[in-house]
Amino acid sequence: MRIPRGAAGASPPVVSPFCCDQRVSIEYDYDKVDTSVWSSRGRGVWRYRELLPDVKEIVSLHEGGTPLIGAKLSEELGFRVFIKDETRNPTGSFRDRFMTVAVSYGLPHAENGFVIASNGNAAASLAAYSARAGKPAYTVVPRLVEEGKLNQITAFGARLIRYGESVDECIGYAEGLAEGKGLYNVTPESNLVGLEGQKTIAFELWEELNPTHVVIPTGSGSNLYSIYRGFVELLRIGVIDEVPKLIAVQAERCSPIASEVLGTEPRIEPTRALALYVRNPLMKELALKAIEGSGGTAVLVGEDELDLGQRLLAREGVFAEYASSVIVPALLKLAEEGYFEEDDRVALVVTSSGLKGQYSEGRERFSLGGTKLEILRLLSGRDMYGYEIWEALEKPLKYQAVYQHLRELESMGLIEESKKVGRRVYYRLSEKGRRFLGLYF
Missing domain, CATH: 3.40.50.1100 (Rossmann fold)
Known part of the structure; x- marks a missing residue:
């Protein structure tokens, strides 16, 4: 079949048999594409509309044109x-380029909404673009997904469905939803448009x-x-x-x-x-x-x-x-x-x-100074108290400064008190501290 004639006089792409989410092969009449007109348009995905499928309505959030x-x-x-x-x-990812075309082209087929299988970015993007289009969205995502992406999905009002460990397991589930509920499938692996x-x-x-x-x-x-x-x-x-x-x-x-x-x-x-x-x-x-x-x-x-x-x-x-x-x-x-x-x-x-993404150690990973890292490395070997940490550091700083570092590390949840012997307070790495130290060494 053929997609209707494209914008600005461009010849339409030729498409193999296509229905909603089937794989397609798209070709254009490249002899009629004049790239000189691109520079006269604003930046973004639809700047290149001679080489994009024709759509009746563009659903856009001004994607593309990135620095x-x-x-x-x-x-x-x-x-x-x-x-x-x-x-x-x-929405913070390259998938917005995909979604503006997929949702715009699929809109006439999406009376009941859209569905996608994704490991996060594409699902968050669909949630935003379907909200813009005023259509329901069903997002099938695996168990292993960063929390920030899940927050985006739910914030835009999409239906969140957790299934399996990786996106591979989600694809078949999304295809079943598309068929059962009459949804337009925009899973990237299924929708070459x-x-x-x-x-x-x-x-x-x-x-x-x-x-x-x-x-x-x-x-x-x-x-x-x-x-x-x-x-x-x-x-x-x-x-x-x-x-x-x-x-x-x-x-x-x-x-x-x-x-x-x-x-x-x-x-x-x-x-x-x-x-x-x-x-x-x-x-x-x-x-x-x-x-x-x-x-x-x-x-x-x-x-x-x-x-x-x-x-x-x-x-x-x-x-x-x-x-x-x-x-x-x-x-x-x-x-x-x-x-x-x-x-x-x-x-x-x-x-x-x-x-x-959501990293519990994110702030510390970018801001922790050298002395604190050295203290963490010392504590990775055995429990220690403040004065012996100061001696082991062999650095020109007052031992009171070591206790300040210890208090700050404790407030970050990277170390914890292990025991007291008289007036001595011994510290050890917390589980979070061990995970964090593993990011550096």
């Missing part, structure tokens, strides 16, 4: 690095940078494939000569895509980078096609590197969730291997805000 920030890391690495900050989208919105990241990167490499956090593979599709369309239009190398980054604990690229044994375990915990990505083959087709590669990042990545992005002025923070350790690994050249232009895609 491209020159990274200070460039000075240390010797080549140019830029941060594509998708945290600036309306919505992915047309995500490819606009590639268009924006081309307009501002024309990168040689793009580093992308990868869970289901949908964003990686979307960006690849966007660059392939620019190639077909004739405005670029080659597709930039796409670099997929996954957590070592959950690596079904990256491990196949690297020829290593995949692991399928929960990771603190929860948005990357996709055990059986349905878009794996498309993601692998994107990596191979662009001449790119993949990188694995360990759990002990997540906090470092988050802190280094924070120094750039960008607060990212763990699933986005993997891009910085990946960049450093490739740089150390000599993967990049001096004239390369590398774009790091930060997909989601750190505000969407």
Whole structure:
């Protein structure tokens, strides 16, 4: 079937048999696309409407047009690095690009509302866009989801359904709801129309940078494939000569895509980078096609590197969730291997805000000073009292200052009183303190 004629005289995309949430194949008449008109329009996803499905009504919260920030890391690495900050989208993630297209296109099919299976970001986005459209939304999310995303979902009035441990288990459930309740399914793995919105990241990167490499956090593979599709369309239009190398980054604990690229044994375990915990990505083959087709590669990042990545992005002025923070350790690994050249232009895609997660140790992780960290390390070995901690520190500070640090650490819940011997009060690490110390060492 064919989608009705597009805006501004663009030819309509050609679509394979399509009904609500089935996979589709979309093509445009690229000979008739004039990219020169884009610069006359405001920034955002719908700036590129010649390469988007035609819709009767646009449901938008002014998504897209996110900043491209020159990274200070460039000075240390010797080549140019830029941060594509998708945290600036309306609900704080790249999924808003997907949702404006999926909800706008699906509106005529969504008399009873929308449904989605998601590990958090896409569900929060649907909740916002369906609220804007005045339609009910059903969000099926796994047990392992950051609380900040759940807060967004419920705040926008969506129906929250918890099912299974990972998003893989949610997809079939959402499909059943779509069929049983007559809902329009906007699950990214099931709705390629919505992915047309995500490819606009590639268009924006081309307009501002024309990168040689793009580093992308990868869970289901949908964003990686979307960006690849966007660059392939620019190639077909004739405005670029080659597709930039796409670099997929996954957590070592959950690596079904990256491990196949690297020829290593995949692991399928929960990771603190929860948005990357996709055990059986349905878009794996498309993601692998994107990596191979662009001449790119993949990188694995360990759990002990997540906090470092988050802190280094924070120094750039960008607060990212763990699933986005993997891009910085990946960049450093490739740089150390000599993967990049001096004239390369590398774009790091930060997909989601750190505000969407909830970390009980968040404030301390960014503000705790060196002396307090040393005290925590001392207490990780054995229970100690104030004076012997002061002696063990071997630092030029008064012992009264040590007691001030102890009081502050106790108020943070990182240490606790273990016993009293006479007037001596012994301290030990609390369970929270042990978890926190594990983030640093």
